[in-house]
Amino acid sequence: MQVNLLYRPSQALAQCWLQNGESVVAESGAMVGMSTNVQMQTQSGGLMKGLKRLFGGESFFRNTFTAQGGQGEVLFATPLCGDMAVLEAGHKQWCIQNSAYVASSPSVDVKTKTGGFKGMFSGAGLFLLETSGMGQVVIGTFGALEQVQVDGSMVIDTGHLAAWESTLQYKVGKSGSGWIASFLSGEGLVCHFEGQGTVYLQSRNAAEYGSTIGALLPPRQQ
Structure with missing residues (x-):
């Protein structure tokens, strides 16, 4: 599979070229268009796997x-305007925020990982996505995409996380010295990363964007 990322960085579109018999797996609703000789099959991968995806925000x-x-x-895009990136799975494996996943090679197993309360409070839902196998993974972000190298430790707002190497350790905590200070700061929860590896950030926070736009809309008429 050859992936070309077009119209970056604010209106990215993933163009995937497939050889005869080659396939690509994508999140439902991500397809923009495809050539007439491409056949599409829909599957959940089993009831329990499908339910885990559903509760994970997918x-x-x-x-x-x-x-x-x-x-x-085949052309793919994300619901919100922003950038895209192609991650190589194999030597490196990745944890992906559920809304950032777009598509992947069939040879990459993208599993829904139970994150417990850590996953729930991280802003990524109760489940995260984790890759295994070898191949390509396409992710999409809201806003600009920044690749950050963690060498030791780093603190990142949970709403701006897109993907990170699975070797990185992280824990979720408050942004301020206490819960009240964190709430008043408007920053909320942050992830404390430890180790060495790559983190992909998105410059916009979808939840904050939705709250801001919602506050500007006129009230609904009953």
């Missing part, structure tokens, strides 16, 4: 696109 189903009779093209 859709219940994922779609598999396969080129037949020659080279095929």
